[in-house]
Amino acid sequence: MTLLDTRTGASVEFRALRREFGEVKALAGLDLSITPGELVALLGPSGCGKTTALRVLAGLENADSGEVLVDGSDVVGVPANKRDMGMVFQAYSLFPNLTVRDNVAFGLRLRGKPAASRHKRAQELLELVGLDSHGPRYPHQLSGGQQQRVALARALAIEPRVLLLDEPLSALDAQVRNQLRDEIRRLQLRVGITTLFVTHDQEEALSIADRVGVMRAGRLEQCDTPAELYARPATAFVAEFVGTMNHLPGVIAGDDVEVAGCRLPLANRGTRTEGQQVKVLVRPESVSLDPSADGPVKVTDHSFRGAVTRVTATLPDGTMVLADLPSVSAVDLVPGTSATVGFGTRPVLLATES
Incomplete structure (x- = not known):
C-alpha cells in the first residue's frame, strides 16, 4: 500500500446545528457543506463556535439539535472512536515513552494491524512529513515543529475519512508556523483528504484553505474562497474581520x-x-x-x-x-x-x- 492508494475524502455537512452552554449559544443553527477532498478553514473571534463545530464533528461534543452528515450518513450518536476521524490539536499529545515510529503506528496497533504492516505504514508517513530518519527517536529529542509533524503523520496513518485540525500551529514560532502551514497544505493535497481546519489566524486561514468560513455568534457569516471573501465580503462583519x-x-x-x-x-x-x-x-x-x-x-x-x-x-x-x-x-x-x-x-x- 502506498500513500497515493488512500481513499478519497468524505463529504461533510452540518445541518441546523445547535449547541448551548447555559445561556451561551455556541452554535446557533450552523449550516455548512464540505465537499470530498476540500480543505475548509473556520475563522472567527473567540467564542464564535468554530472549535465547538469541530468537536461536534469529532464526537467530542454533543449537539443539542441538528444533523452531522459524513458521506450522507448522520453520525450524531456515533461514538468518537467509531467516526474514523484523524485529529491534530495545538498540544502535540505524543506518547513520551514511545519512539516516533511507534507514535505514528499507535492507531494501527489499536486496530490490530500486524507489526510489519504498521511499521511499513509509519515509515511511509514519516517520509511524507520529511522525518524518515527520525523513527527511532523519542518525542523529547524533536523540535516543536517536528513533534507536530509526527502528530500529523499519526493522524493520517489510520487513513481517516476526515482530518480535523484544531489550532495545530498556534504553539509554534512564526517561522516554523509558516513552514508547517505550507507542509500541511501540501500533504492534504497529496493525500486528498477532506479537512476541517480551525484557526484564529487570518493569514493562516486565507493561505491554506480552499474555502474560509467566517463565524460569528454561532453562525456562518460567509463561506467562500479566500479571494472572494477578501474582495467581496458578504457582510460588514466579514469585511471588518478579514484583513x-x-x-x-x-x-x-x-x-x-x-x-x-x-x-x-x-x-x-x-x-x-x-x-x-x-x-x-x-x-x-x-x-x-x-x-x-x-x-x-x-x-x-x-x-x-x-x-x-x-x-x-x-x-x-x-x-x-x-x-x-x-x-x-x-x-x-x-x-x-x-x-x-x-x-x-x-x-x-x-x-x-x-
Missing part, C-alpha cells in the same frame, strides 16, 4: 455615500437615511494618493514593505487613512507631502450599525 480596513466618515447621498469629497457606490445602504452620517469601510489597496501642492490630504508616515508601501495620511477632518501603494509610485509620498485622495469605483460597505 485591514479603513473606517472613514461618510454621509449617505442617494444610493451612494460621500467620503472626503468623493462619491462612492454603496453595497449595503440598509435602513440608513439621506444625509445620515456613517462609517465607510475601504481597503488600503483601494485608496489612491497623488502628490499635489494644494492637496487637502497630508502624508504622515511612509512604510516600505517591498513591492508595496503603506502610506498613512490625514484627511481634512483629521481622520487617518491607510493606503497600500506600489512602491514605485509611492516614492514621492514622504511625510509632510500634500496629496489628493481617491477610493476607486467598487461598491463599498458601511460599518455595522451599533
Whole structure:
C-alpha cells in the first residue's frame, strides 16, 4: 500500500446545528457543506463556535439539535472512536515513552494491524512529513515543529475519512508556523483528504484553505474562497474581520455615500437615511494618493514593505487613512507631502450599525 492508494475524502455537512452552554449559544443553527477532498478553514473571534463545530464533528461534543452528515450518513450518536476521524490539536499529545515510529503506528496497533504492516505504514508517513530518519527517536529529542509533524503523520496513518485540525500551529514560532502551514497544505493535497481546519489566524486561514468560513455568534457569516471573501465580503462583519480596513466618515447621498469629497457606490445602504452620517469601510489597496501642492490630504508616515508601501495620511477632518501603494509610485509620498485622495469605483460597505 502506498500513500497515493488512500481513499478519497468524505463529504461533510452540518445541518441546523445547535449547541448551548447555559445561556451561551455556541452554535446557533450552523449550516455548512464540505465537499470530498476540500480543505475548509473556520475563522472567527473567540467564542464564535468554530472549535465547538469541530468537536461536534469529532464526537467530542454533543449537539443539542441538528444533523452531522459524513458521506450522507448522520453520525450524531456515533461514538468518537467509531467516526474514523484523524485529529491534530495545538498540544502535540505524543506518547513520551514511545519512539516516533511507534507514535505514528499507535492507531494501527489499536486496530490490530500486524507489526510489519504498521511499521511499513509509519515509515511511509514519516517520509511524507520529511522525518524518515527520525523513527527511532523519542518525542523529547524533536523540535516543536517536528513533534507536530509526527502528530500529523499519526493522524493520517489510520487513513481517516476526515482530518480535523484544531489550532495545530498556534504553539509554534512564526517561522516554523509558516513552514508547517505550507507542509500541511501540501500533504492534504497529496493525500486528498477532506479537512476541517480551525484557526484564529487570518493569514493562516486565507493561505491554506480552499474555502474560509467566517463565524460569528454561532453562525456562518460567509463561506467562500479566500479571494472572494477578501474582495467581496458578504457582510460588514466579514469585511471588518478579514484583513485591514479603513473606517472613514461618510454621509449617505442617494444610493451612494460621500467620503472626503468623493462619491462612492454603496453595497449595503440598509435602513440608513439621506444625509445620515456613517462609517465607510475601504481597503488600503483601494485608496489612491497623488502628490499635489494644494492637496487637502497630508502624508504622515511612509512604510516600505517591498513591492508595496503603506502610506498613512490625514484627511481634512483629521481622520487617518491607510493606503497600500506600489512602491514605485509611492516614492514621492514622504511625510509632510500634500496629496489628493481617491477610493476607486467598487461598491463599498458601511460599518455595522451599533
